[in-house]
Amino acid sequence: MNKQLTFLTSVMLMSCLMAATPPPGKLAKPLPQPSVSQPNAIRPDPKPPVPKTPFINRQNMNLAVKPGDDFYQYANGEWLKKNLIPASKTSWGSLNVLREKSLDAMKSLLEEATQNTKKGRLYQMVGDFYASGMDSIAIEQKGFDPIKADLARVEQVHSKADVLNEIAYQRTQGNSMLFPFFVDQDSRNVTKYIGQFVQGGTTLPDRDYYLKNDPRSQKVREAYRDYLTKLFGLIGEQPSKASQNADLIMRLETALANAQMARVELRDPIKTYNKLTVADFSKQTPGINWSDLMPKMGIHGQDTVLVQNPAFYRSMDSLLTATSVEDMKTYMRWNLLKNAAPYLSNSFVNQNFAFNKVLSGQKELTPRWQRMSMLIDGSLGDLLGQLYVQQYFKPQAKQRILVLIDNLEASFKEHINALDWMSIDTKKRALTKLTSFKRKIGYPDKWKNYDGVTIRRDDFYGNMKAADKWWYKDNFNRFGKAVDRTEWGMTPPTVNAYYNPVKNEIAFPAAILQFPFFDAEADDAINYGGICAVIGHEMTHGFDDQGRQYDADGTLRDWWTTDDATNFKQRADKVKEQFFGFKVLDSLKVNGQLTLGENLADLGGLAIAYDAFKKTKQGQGKTEIDGFTPDQRFFLSWAQVWRRNILPETQAQQILVDPHAPTQYRCNGPLSNIDAWYKAFNVQPGQTMYKAPDQRIKVW
Template sequence: MLRTVVSLGVALALSACSPQNATTETPTPVAAEQQQTLQSGVIKKNMDLSVDPGEDFFRYVNGKWIDNLKIPADKSSYGSFTILRDESQDHVMEIIRSSSEGDFVDGSDEQKVGDFYRAYMDMDTRNALGMTPLTADIEKIEAIDSYDELARYFAYANRYGYVAPFQIGQEADFKSPENYMIYTWQSGLGLPDREYYFKDDEASQKIRDAYLKHIETMFTLAKFNAPAKSAQMLFDMERDIAELHMKKEQVRNWAANYNKVSVDELDTYMPNFPWALFLKEMQLEQLDSVVFLQSDFMKQIDALIAETSLEDWKVFLKWGLLNSTASQLSQEFDTANFEFYSKTLSGVEEQRPLWRRAVGLTNAHVGEVIGKVYVKKHFPPEAKDRMTEMVNNLLLAYKESIEQLDWMTDDTRKQALDKLSKFTVKIGYPNQWKDYSGLTVDAQDLFGNLKRSADMRYAEMLKKQGGPVWKHEWSMTPQTVNAYYNPSANEIVFPAAILQPPFFDMNAEDAVNYGGIGAVIGHEIGHGFDDSGSTFDGDGVLRNWWTETDLSEFKARTATLVDQYNQFEALPDLFVNGEYTLGENIGDLGGISIALKAYHLSLEGKQAPEIDGFSGDQRVFIGFGQIWATKYRDEALRTQIQTDTHAPAMFRANGAVRNVPEFYQAFDVTKEDELYLAPEKRVKIW
């Protein structure tokens, strides 16, 4: 399903805003008392104090940890997010174990959780079945004898998450966010991004060669005809589709990409494609319009669909089916899938334990059943109360910052403040849980469980269409270590699992928490004002609320940030893509800037305590640096640079703080330091 939520580190927009009144850092008697009763939250054993923070702040905060860490064999990278996700999985496993080992009534929540897990874990049955779970779908593909039947199968593939040349899904209408809309977007590739098919460097060519060999291996395991010849044809076909894809840097431009097409006009855009038949097959024949998010792609894929033989399409669709389900088939398919998608692309040395993969799948399909228990066990009410207070302080800091901006006119400022006042905040867990009563789960039928889960979700989608948007829904479960901003709802959401160290420490003085979860909060609020989120107003409507002068100034400031990040070299001759990561970089910069301002506000005029030898401002920055503690394999770093809207962690830490004036004061950063930027070159947006 299409999701327009923006996850932590995916797309935000804000910039440095220095507080007007600097806080004195000399401890008072009150501060001294706090020093005795509260921890600093600074993980001193991880720091490399031999590094000048102005040279490399990331290594200053995390250097010893990085040097001593050996990335686990089943990980492509390892850091704060990874550690907490493993811990969350451990907690979820305890919940699942109590369900999988018990004897519960059929249809109960416990039975569904336990049997979903058991079905995946039963590798003996999976090995015995081999390709059998795909037999009916392969027969369906082989029976395609016309382009009408091909379109019917595209609809079927969309329903069950198999690969098709374009995808279709439901989300709130960007122009009328109280109602749902059906969107289309480009698809059809087995490699992560279009550029993988065309870049001419040695590493990219090795990946293409490995992918071609992987397709042949999978076709051989599946006993498909002429595996080598079919693999080459398929690769060439994917490359043709990739050539039509919109470049990733343009995909986030919702304002430019929103193209609403009435059902009556679909034939004008795609004269060869039987839209009426396709929509009927998807049970969407009552639609009056759809939105093409990449309209040029949809126009061009129409000709490619018609010009490609049905026999070639059958190979493409069988690959889409096999590739989408390989990790749920027998051990040999699962292993072959791992060898390319994890080992080749990300450098992972061995598979995650089977139980962790089973937990991941169970979470994906019955996650809120697990979430209800997780919250009771691992999310105390006082954590939500303290988090709510921090969010309120961040919103207040944003308000003051917007009111004080010297580059924004009053007309735009009024709109920005209106949007800020309308933010919805969700913390911990949903007020209304998903209903899984219609889902049947069988411990002996993994593929049946997956299809029935897809059917349940699809029925829910059809039920929503035509009605008001379900504002109570969450796009992440409580046990997810992440956060997101949803522009069409103008909401920021913080699942329970992220509210733990190093992001949030109930036993630490507030400074490090403002640098950690405070910067995350600021980051998510900032999504509403970044290069993408700023195209939505306070009611979630996609519209331009900027004056021409202010929009021009905003773009000029963000262009400077793009240039800064383009200079970061992750590997020899591999640089961060400043344009593609712009939203995240704006968010990180705004997050730490506003978090620092909010920390100052939280002191209510009192002096910040000095703890463990660090001032309040220093601990805010160190808290920010700690959340980005991450070490990468080279393959994973290359993949992240090419496919992810997040810059690698070390650049997120260093790239943000060098634009914040208080960083220079806190750590005595001078012109001789590597991170130094002249005042006129530091980016300030919000």
């Protein structure tokens, strides 16, 4: 679990890409390298070089499908047939393959560190953390002992004031109960940090799971109630009491879900920007004196806060008033249980997985070493990231990506200048924003050092909590400090990328700079259809329906003329309607409003990357490689990035919660609006993806 609390608009290289760390320097002591020879050993005959798989492999394509009918299947059909989803995964595609590669790399580094904990603090911390998490016998012997002290604290709660005080205390320990709170930039005053209250208090991935009565939602609720009952049983509750507790949690969380904004509403940065004085906030919630409570969370001297959804907090306050202390104690115990369950003994882990099987369809539990690798990446990511960068990231890749970003920026400038729907004044401001983008490639310029965190080889849960508490303290220590614009929102081993509007920055962690996105040996068509389309995607996020509301400094303010904003919305609405028309599962369709920002970024990024490609030597030529023209290779590269098989349960969940469209529509949706794609593959009227020239959507 990544502890970094930043507002990220990520490009979906999915399970999360697109859900969501020195210039190249060296650690004081490099990792030991495996020996390739020994004295007196007989050196074997050199093996002949293994032919490299072509960047566009016909064996992965379904050539029986016409490109104009379903380009995604044409480019990927055979790969999709041959690459079934592993039992421990919910999807399998290009991005999963890269993630597996990243996890394998982390495993190698962590296992090496466990054998070298005396080489320094970095090795000791990640090595002992990993060793503690892999010690399944010790974890099993402890059962739920690690949370007994917290459960005992809850038993000492006797009043509503005690309830609030305990929630505040648990927040300082890394447990977020009822109301999530963190510190981040004030989007209307981006040089300052401000405390931010957002809606929360529920467990299921989206409010609709509580509120809808379709068969899928009902099935999830039934499984959730069963999960509640069984976890309460595991800590000694009698079956009847555990069942009563489950009913109570369902009632409380359903009431909270009713008060939450829908995900589409949460995409509105104006609607969710509500600055209140602490005194006014307290007036809206008579049962909570925030001036008294905030210092107990370690927040001092702050007289204003941002409240994402004031109506939620008013409803939450009413619910607190109407709920008995004993019932709130049950709610707090549940929060402790659910947060800890994946990290306790097998009985808890297995019940957690049984519930998630219903949510996602995953058949087998993710291997322990992968769970531990991901946990350490989220908890101590800047330590593990240093090892990853030293071992796996080539410095020249960073320089190459910076050049590609320059090329994409030049292409985007041309696109903006050529717009026939935008005024000169707005164009000038758009160009200023574009040239103000901050670029982050590979890894941070400075690393977090996790001062004060003690990691022990014999205390897995304690290690996790020590990291949780450090992240909480690190976040709250932002108060009174200058905004740190060097801070990253992802770690180097992350296969993802993002645009952050309040910093006006684009970031590409080291792990994404690999094939199929990028390969130093690939022809330009491959890299421009891959990583350059991703770069263009992130740049376009600065000008999508959300990003366009932030200026060059990252400030949330309107810098558009009324006519230009109207012209943009008209074009964006066409993209929205196009994606609303894509049917995914039985009655489920793509939510064109929820996915609008990502779809605009895909369309803009692909168009910008293509025009940048046409300025390269290959793009201006006609030389075929493996039987494909340069333009064909560009679009095939784009398509193979998005190939993925996905379980229907996971797909249904992502339709509700993910701002990215399913990958086949991320591939095909933008292509049907790109004139050059029609020419490259001779797409004709009557073919499924064909759109008349005057119906093709052009925004950026």
